[in-house]
Amino acid sequence: MDHIKVIKSEQGHEQALARLMSLMDADPAPGSREGDELDVLAFLIERYEQEQFPMDTPDPIEAIKFRMEQQGLRNKDLVPYFGSASKASDVLNGKRKLSLNMIRKLTTGLGIPAEVLIRDPVQQLANESEVDWQAFPLSDMRKRGYFEGFTGTLQELREYAAEKVSKLLSSVPSGFDLQPAMLRSTAHLRSNDKKTDPYALWAWQVRVLQKAQEEQLPTNYEKGTVDREWMQKLSQLSWSEQGPRLAIEYLNRSGIHLVVEQHLSKTYLDGAVCVNANGNPIIALTLRYDKLDNFWFTLMHELAHIALHLDGTETWFIDDLDAVGEDKKEIEADALAQEALIPREVWSNCHFFGPDSVRALAQSLNISPCIIAGRLRHESDNHRLFGGLFREKIKGALRDYV
Structure with missing residues (x-):
């Protein structure tokens, strides 16, 4: 010794x-x-x-061929694992990558350890996650460009859903934290009686974070910047035809991201707001309704959440503004949004007799008449009010963002 x-x-x-x-x-x-x-x-x-003398992990394809030789299997015997004879041939010849779906079938059916077959870190991450990858709205996500560089068919996307979606989720710091099981504890969801698809919502949230991550702001947000006075100054940009674009610049100069991302099917969203890892608020708008007044009210509503509620205890506020409820925070956000656009004392003293009175009030407040007409239609529940007047669209003004 x-x-x-x-x-x-x-x-x-x-x-x-x-x-x-x-x-x-x-x-x-x-x-x-x-x-x-x-x-x-x-x-x-x-x-x-x-x-x-380190022992290298066997090559996945060689491991499959070795097991085939052990069990006397032919290529056609692998069809249940790969889906077709042509896919089996492509995999064994190195022309097609093993999907996690294939790997799990091979592990169960042929007893080849997953750690031998998995070489891609994204696959490893997906394998360790208890996520139903097929539950995501893959068709919609593919059409909207969620999977950068992917040009395959929907069938191919379904085969490699674990890899593609896992890569999307891991592209932002908190991507996996937004999963449906955690939604109740990480988000304040305002919705109507329609059932929201949690996987579609999850994908949409990650897409919003991804877009904001790609945007460089000139400054970081200082807590307390957004208040009623700040919001009123912003609302006055609506008087200009370039108001929506000017609003985005105004937000960016204060360290606030504004992302336009169309809602996915079964999400019924108008907007959302959260704070990123750097402490900068992210406002997301879907432009679900192509109306200028809807843009301004939704924007003000999300800004109201920043002013009143984003104190670190809530990660996301997700809003369907068609929903009617008694949630205190949503009532507060609605009230501040309305106050910033049209002060309560002004609104209560107004009497409207036609388009000219709408224009006069808009001029006195230095805001778009569409905002006033939109509120009148909403409160009277008469969406035919003023006929074709005051119905400017928003998507054309933000065509570069949609």
Whole structure:
């Protein structure tokens, strides 16, 4: 024991092996001097061999072929694992990448360990996540360009859904934290009686974060910047035909992202707001209704959440503004949004007799008449009011953002 040294050379390795064999022949008692020496030598030899002769993980395709040879399988026997004879041939010839879906079938059916077949870090991440990858609205996501660089068919996307969606989720710091199981604790969801698809909402949230991440702001947000006075100044940009674009610049100069991202099917969204890892608010608008007044009210509503509620205890506010409810925070946000656009004392003293009175009030407040007409239609529940007047669209003004 006094002369045992760390093995550093081939000669030392051979000497240690010879001594190990000698001790094993002697079969020393556990705990004896020779028994302890045997244990130490075995440990040192193993460590040296691991460093000098590392065992590579078998190539996935070679592992499949080896198991086929063991079990006497032909290419056609792999159809249940790959989906078709042509896919089986492509995989075995290295022309098609193994999908996580295939890997799981091979692990279950042929007993090949997943760690042998998985080489892609994205696949490893997807394999460790208990997510139903097929539950995402893959067709809509593909059409909207959620999967950058993917040009395959919907069928191919379904085969590689775990990889493609996992890559999307991992593209932003908190992508996996938005999963449906955590939605109740990480988001304040204002919705109507229609059932929201949680996977569509999850994908949309990640897409919003992804777009904001790609945008460089000139400054960081200072808490307390957004208040009623700040919002009123912003609302006065609506008087200009370029108002929506000017609003985005106004927000950016204060460290606030504005992302336009169309809602996915079964999400019924108008807007949302959250704070990114840098502390900068992100406002997302879907422009679900192509109306200028809807743009301004939704924007003000999300800004009201920043002013009143984004204190770190709520990660997201997600809004369907058609929903009617008694949620205190939503009532507060609606009230501040209305106050910023048209002060309460002004509105209560107004009497409208036609388009001219709408224009006069708009001019006095320096805001778009569409905002006033939109509120009148909403409160009177008469969406035919003023006929074709005051019905400017928003998507044309933001065509570069849609």
